[in-house]
Amino acid sequence: MSRVLLLGKGGQVGQVLLRRLTAAGMKVVACDRRQLDFEQPAQIQTLVADLHPQLIINAAAYTAVDRAEVEITQAQRVNAEAPEQLAMAAAACGTRLMHFSTDYVFDGQSGIPWREGDNPNPLGIYGQTKLAGEMAIRQMIPDQHWIIRTAWVYGATGPRNFVKTMVRLGQTRDRIRVVCDQVGTPTWTEDLAQVVVAFVQDGDRVPPGTYHYTNSGVASWYDLAIAIFEEVRALGIPLMVKEVQPIPSQDYPTAAKRPFYSVLDCQKITALLGYRAPHWRVSLRTMLSQYLEAGQS
Numbered sequence: 202m203s204r205v206l207l208l209g210k211g212g213q214v215g216q217v218l219l220r221r222l223t224a225a226g227m228k229v230v231a232c233d234r235r236q237l238d239f240e241q242p243a244q245i246q247t248l249v250a251d252l253h254p255q256l257i258i259n260a261a262a263y264t265a266v267d268r269a270e271v272e273i274t275q276a277q278r279v280n281a282e283a284p285e286q287l288a289m290a291a292a293a294c295g296t297r298l299m300h301f302s303t304d305y306v307f308d309g310q311s312g313i314p315w316r317e318g319d320n321p322n323p324l325g326i327y328g329q330t331k332l333a334g335e336m337a338i339r340q341m342i343p344d345q346h347w348i349i350r351t352a353w354v355y356g357a358t359g360p361r362n363f364v365k366t367m368v369r370l371g372q373t374r375d376r377i378r379v380v381c382d383q384v385g386t387p388t389w390t391e392d393l394a395q396v397v398v399a400f401v402q403d404g405d406r407v408p409p410g411t412y413h414y415t416n417s418g419v420a421s422w423y424d425l426a427i428a429i430f431e432e433v434r435a436l437g438i439p440l441m442v443k444e445v446q447p448i449p450s451q452d453y454p455t456a457a458k459r460p461f462y463s464v465l466d467c468q469k470i471t472a473l474l475g476y477r478a479p480h481w482r483v484s485l486r487t488m489l490s491q492y493l494e495a496g497q498s
C-alpha cells in the first residue's frame with residue numbers, strides 16, 4: 202500500500218483525490234492550509250522529512266486568477282516557491298512529486314491544441330507563477346516528478362466554479378451574458394482523479410515528465426453555459442434564465458488577460474494509459490445529475 206502525502210485537501214481537486222485515493226486502498230495523509238501553510242516554506246521540509254511519504258501530491262495552489270494580478274507575492278509564494286520547496290524535500294527523501302499546472306501557461310494565440318513541449322508564454326501572474334513552479338520542479342527533480350497540466354476544472358464539491366455559478370445564476374436571473382471567444386475543454390474533477398489514481402497504481406510504468414489531461418472535446422464559456430442550462434432543464438429542474446447572450450472578452454473586462462485558445466493536446470497521456478477521456482458534455486451531464494440530486498451544496 203502506497204503512503205501518499207496529499208496537499209490542498211480542501212480544494213476541488215484535493216477533495217476528490219482524497220476520496221478516490223483512499224477508496225483505491227492507499228494510505229493518505231492529507232493536509233490543508235492549517236496543517237501546512239505554503240506561505241511558510243520551512244514547514245514543508247519538516248513535514249515531508251517527518252512523514253517520509255512514497256509520493257507527494259500537490260493539489261494546493263493560489264488559483265484566484267484576477268486577484269493574483271495584485272496579490273503577486275502570495276501567488277508567487279504558493280505557486281512557485283512552495284513547489285520548489287516541495288521538490289527539494291522530495292529530492293532529500295527520494296520521493297516522487299505529482300504537481301498540477303494549468304493551460305494558462307500558454308498564451309492561447311495558436312489554434313492548434315497545445316502539446317506538452319510547446320513554448321509557454323503566460324499572459325498573467327497566475328500563469329507566470331504556475332510556470333515558475335513547473336520549472337523549479339523540473340530542474341530540481343528531473344526524474345522524480347509528474348506535472349499534470351489541466352484546464353477549466355469543475356466539480357460538485359469544493360470552492361466555487363463556473364458550473365456551480367451558472368446553475369445559481371440560471372435559477373436567479375432571466376438574462377445572462379457569457380464570453381464566447383475563449384475556447385477550452387471543461388474538465389470534471391472525477392475524471393481527473395481517475396487518471397491520478399491510474400498514475401499512482403501504475404507508478405513504475407509512467408515515466409517522469411509533463412502530461413496534459415482534460416476531458417475531450419472543445420467549448421467556449423458560452424457553449425458551456427448553454428449546455429449547463431440544457432442539462433439542468435433535462436433533469437426537470439426549472440430555471441429562471443430566458444436569454445443567454447454571447448459576448449466577446451472585451452465586453453467582460455477582467456484584471457488578468459486569458460488565453461483565447463486553451464485546448465490541451467492529451468494524446469501523450471491517452472497513449473500511455475490506453476484511456477480516452479470522456480467527452481466534456483457526457484461528464485457535465487453526470488456531474489450535474491449527482492450535484493442537483495444531492496441538493497447542490
Ligand SMILES: NC(=O)c1ccc[n+]([C@@H]2O[C@H](COP(=O)([O-])OP(=O)(O)OC[C@H]3O[C@@H](n4cnc5c(N)ncnc54)[C@H](OP(=O)(O)O)[C@@H]3O)[C@@H](O)[C@H]2O)c1
Nearest residue numbers: 211212213214234238239261262264301303351352353354
Ligand atoms: N480550477 C481550475 O479551473 C484549474 C485549471 C487548471 C489547472 N488547475 C490547477 O489544478 C490544481 C487544483 O486546483 P483546484 O481547482 O482544486 O483549486 P482550488 O479549488 O482553488 O483549491 C486550491 C487549494 O489550495 C489551497 N491553498 C491556497 N493557498 C494555500 C496556502 N498558502 N497554503 C496551503 N494551501 C493553500 C486552498 O486552501 P484554502 O481553501 O484554505 O484557500 C485550496 O484548498 C491547482 O494546481 C490549479 O492550479 C486548476
